[in-house]
Amino acid sequence: IQHDSFDYDTMTFVGNMSDGHPLYINSRFYNSDLKIVTGFIEPHFFAGFSGGPKAILPGLCDINTIMHNHNAERIASDKATWAITEGNPVWENIREGARLVNPDFLINVALNTEDKISAVFAGSWEDTHRKGYLFVKQHAMQKVTQPYDIVITTNSGYPLDMNLYQAVKGMSTAAQIVKDGGTIIIAAECSEGIPYGSHYHQILKRATTPSELFDLISKNTETEPEQWQVQIQTRIQKRADVYLYSNLSDKEVEEAMLKPCHGIEKLLKEKGGIVAVLPKGPQTIPYIERD
Template sequence: MQISLAYGRGTLDVELPDDRTTVIEPTHAPGLADERGALFATLDAPVESPPLRQLAVAGKRVTIVHTDITRPMPNDRLIPWLLEYLEKAGVRREDITLLNALGTHRPNTREELEMMLTAEVVARYRCVNHEPHNDDACVAFGTTRTGVPALINRHLVEADVRIITGFIEPHFFAGFSGGPKGIMPGVAALKTVQSNHGVHNIGDRRATFGMTVGNPIWEDMRDIALRIGPSFLVNVTLNRERAITGIFAGDLIAAHRAGTEFVRASAMQKVPGLFDVVITTNSGYPLDMNLYQSGKGMRAAELIVRDGGLIIMAAECREGIPAGSPHDQLIRSVPNGEALLAKLAEPGFSFAEQWAGQIQALIQRRAEVQLHSSLDDDTVRAAHLIPCPHIAEAVRARLRPDTRIAVLPQGPLTIPYVARDGVHA
């Protein structure tokens, strides 16, 4: 059978044997017939909150948090509609700040902001990149669970009305994206994020897809996000065409909970057992724009691969690892994944973006990982992965009479689970 994998801005076709291949994808949800109308209706009837037009009125300072260039969020549609709604509610343009939730990612250029938000929005409104490396741009709200200052961007903290936009999908260690994640780590200081994403939290078995309550990472995010005061959530769900399938607005936690249950119903897919070979993706551009992000797709595959099996990751990585990034520096500083895990276990050791290397190394304790990408072989090997120039050939090399193959064409947008394991909430 021929299977199309999400890859870069397009697809990658792979021929696999019909008799032993299982394709696992989210249940398709159609896009809303009138996205703009549905948004306005939801903002007027939110979950456990007054309508947004009663909160955002003339004279109020409003900060809108939005996702950065690494996320497939339809900001180019949602943000102009949200600004239109606020204008009708009487909010002045000069009282609105658009805050780009970089987390620990690089700043986005003006050209990228125009691509995300539209050139008109960037020209007319104050658009600001979060500064994760600048503690002075943040305000402290107690500490994280490990005692590190919980620092949140000042633009958001000092607003009268805080609007947190984003989308909800399965997340490989926070349970689901969206909700409080738009604040922490979205607009938190680097040291705060490093604490939350620390070695012990990442290694906790509850820090995984589909789990929020009991997940130490998500609960720390929630607790910190709530300390700054009320925030109004505007989260959406998307299908593979980036059409909006649901809108969840209102109270930061209650609206997010409604959205995660909507996503859970389509994303969680039960399988009868483990597989010898699992082929996965990072759901294409922009999530597969670099190797740093690609642990998400690997983690989805790891959920259903047998011990000693093979994971083949298809991720374009058009921006490299990226070269010179903290993730690149860390993985190149050690000879293999086990050495990286040993370094992370050293008392007091902390390094930006260490969680990406940790997750990859933990996955490689269970399975071999090969990478099909645009990266050269030396770069792939430097990342402690095996180059995979031809996916079908790599699969054929593993075929035995009883070999079972699984394919996750949309990667981490699917949460596969073995039937006997049940479902975590």
């Protein structure tokens, strides 16, 4: 079955969420005698973790619910970030949707840096996913004791760095430990461009500065596809300079309101300061240990 979130004829209304929003779920799944969800667990840059209830929302729900979940107000929360569940409005909305559906069983896996299975979690969906993400948090998060002047990151190479849209995840990884006013350098090939003509690309054209675009999105009452990616990117750019080392032309990079980097070593010499390097990008999430 290939779920189509736009095709309401293939979905069933399962109830209203606590804010009154109606939830529709793929009918063949919802009406099944045994509902099993699968997936893999990794830190997610605004939903806390993947896997678990994300198989339901956004995996099997309607497009309006996806947009509702990804709205500017939720994304703006400082809790809507890597490895946070409780208090994260994106995560809590996802969990609420899954509770309305209440799948019977969950099978999730954790992967290592070679994309091989490192752990398997199976059982009741909510408790089992919690055990899984606590395991992943222990193994995929790395604490540091201070913020850095410069953070060099990637988006874990191809295919994860095939376009700039995906590379925002790598920027978000670096943003966890960069100083205010610092520098992020992300190496991402972007072999498929921005991608051109995408919603992300079109939204990037609506302003001339990150702050202006961030403010425009923050005022949106209607959620557009991919606006969350621009919201996160521009929020990062309000705190730090972001340089992109890629196959994109300088014009393309600058149109995305980023700064082109022609040589990382040269840029490091120009900038100076304490440097952190995240060679695997979002496969290992750093965080600052607070007192």
